[in-house]
Amino acid sequence: MPHDHHDHLSPSGHPFRKDNDEPLTYWQTMEIAIRELLIEKGVTTASEIARQVDAMDARNPAMGASVVARYWTDPDFAAALLEDASAATRQMGFDIGPMKLIALPNTPMLHDMVVCTLCSCYPRNLLGLPPDWYKSRAYRSRTVKEPRKTLEEFGVTTSKEVEIRVHDSTADMRYIVIPNRPVGTDSWQADRLAGLVTRDSMIGTGLPAHP
Amino acid sequence: MTKSPSFDGRRWHDMGGELAGPIPDDQHDFAIWEKRVDALMTIASNKGHFTVDGLRRVLEDMGEDAFETMTYCERWIAAVNQNLIEAGVYSTAALATKMAQVEARGATYGEATDAPG
Numbered sequence: 001m002p003h004d005h006h007d008h009l010s011p012s013g014h015p016f017r018k019d020n021d022e023p024l025t026y027w028q029t030m031e032i033a034i035r036e037l038l039i040e041k042g043v044t045t046a047s048e049i050a051r052q053v054d055a056m057d058a059r060n061p062a063m064g065a066s067v068v069a070r071y072w073t074d075p076d077f078a079a080a081l082l083e084d085a086s087a088a089t090r091q092m093g094f095d096i097g098p099m100k101l102i103a104l105p106n107t108p109m110l111h112d113m114v115v116c117t118l119c120s121c122y123p124r125n126l127l128g129l130p131p132d133w134y135k136s137r138a139y140r141s142r143t144v145k146e147p148r149k150t151l152e153e154f155g156v157t158t159s160k161e162v163e164i165r166v167h168d169s170t171a172d173m174r175y176i177v178i179p180n181r182p183v184g185t186d187s188w189q190a191d192r193l194a195g196l197v198t199r200d201s202m203i204g205t206g207l208p209a210h211p
Numbered sequence: 212m213t214k215s216p217s218f219d220g221r222r223w224h225d226m227g228g229e230l231a232g233p234i235p236d237d238q239h240d241f242a243i244w245e246k247r248v249d250a251l252m253t254i255a256s257n258k259g260h261f262t263v264d265g266l267r268r269v270l271e272d273m274g275e276d277a278f279e280t281m282t283y284c285e286r287w288i289a290a291v292n293q294n295l296i297e298a299g300v301y302s303t304a305a306l307a308t309k310m311a312q313v314e315a316r317g318a319t320y321g322e323a324t325d326a327p328g
Contacts, residue, residue, distance in 0.1 A: 022319065022320070023318055023319060024314065024317070024318060024319055024320050024322075024323050025285075025320075027281070027282075027284070027285040027288050027289070028244050028320045028323070029310050029313050029314050029323065030288055030289070030292060030306075030310060031244050031247055031248055031251070031288050032244075032313045032320075032323055032324050033306055033309035033310040033312075033313050034251060034288065034291065034292055034295065034306070035247060035251060036309060036313075037300070037301045037305060037306065037309055038251065038254075038255065038295075038300070041300060041301060043254075043255060043258060043260070043300060044251075044254045044255070044258075048254060049247060049250050049251065049254065052249075052250035052253055052254055053243075053246045053247060053249075053250045056246065056249055056250065056253075057246070115227075117225065117226055117227030117228075118224055118225060118226075118227075118267075119224070119267060119270070120283070129241060129249070131238055132235065132237065132238050132239060133234050133235055133236060133238070135283055136234060136235050137226060137231050137278070138231040138232050138233060138234045138235060139234050140226045140227065141226040141227065141228065141229040141230065141231040142229075142230070142231055142234075143227075144227040144228050145227075145228045145229070145230070150234065153233060153234050154234070168227065171263045171264065171267060172263075
């Protein structure tokens with residue numbers, strides 16, 4: 001663990017965000033005001049907002065991991081995912097929303113990476129909210145210019161023979177990388193395989209865990 | 212037509228290919244107010260009061276300074292607000308009145324937030 005002060009870490013292992021006991025900011029004031037105006041105008045309700053917060057909280061990389069594991073173990077599903085990832089994941093019961101989802105299968109000679117240079121588009125319906133680095137200037141700027149070097153900063157070294165293909169998201173479509181199935185997992189069922197699929201391996205900045 | 216040396220054909224948000232420093236590895240947990248910003252954006256856009264393109268237009272018009280001085284969710288609530296006002300959902304005057312009421316409730320987010328959930 002790089003952190004020494006465990007008292008200040010949340011259950012997710014990250015420092016606690018300064019939160020409700022900090023002085024009220026201008027933008028927090030605006031959020032409260034907008035929320036109340038939308039409720040007063042009948043656009044939404046307090047319970048609908050709470051349900052939406054809960055729904056987003058419930059989305060996490062395990063959802064994407066189950067898609068990847070099924071791709072590895074179910075050839076019919078794999079074909080369907082490549083044909084239309086939005087439809088295939090909806091059939092698994094995921095709320096993919098209106099945007100087009102595209103699955104990017106890695107091969108031993110191809111490593112896919114996803115970025116959004118213009119904004120912060122991310123497959124949030126399958127992976128949850130994006131990590132902070134995904135939205136950073138450094139990642140957005142450099143990934144399309146020096147992907148191999150960027151990857152190395154994430155601890156992933158690739159041989160020069162492996163092509164790195166960077167995919168720039170748009171507002172209307174999202175990507176999910178299908179990492180290579182780890183060797184030594186031939187007899188594994190999908191549930192167990194899903195435990196190897198990391199968030200970053202589905203963005204292309206990481207690899208699955210070793211079995 | 213001579214191309215101005217100060218104009219390279221793209222705006223500040225079009226960052227792809229620029230040089231920048233190391234990828235930051237710090238990560239924060241989303242505060243409840245940030246989750247509500249996200250929820251308001253999703254709900255209001257799902258109900259047709261604006262589109263993602265409307266949000267992005269406001270974010271891009273904020274300019275580079277906002278990217279450096281405001282947090283992600285601060286930029287998003289500003290963009291949601293601009294779109295809702297343009298859509299006629301409420302007026303700037305109504306927002307100002309409501310913000311003054313909210314501010315008067317207390318010095319922290321916890322004290323000032325009124326609605327349950």
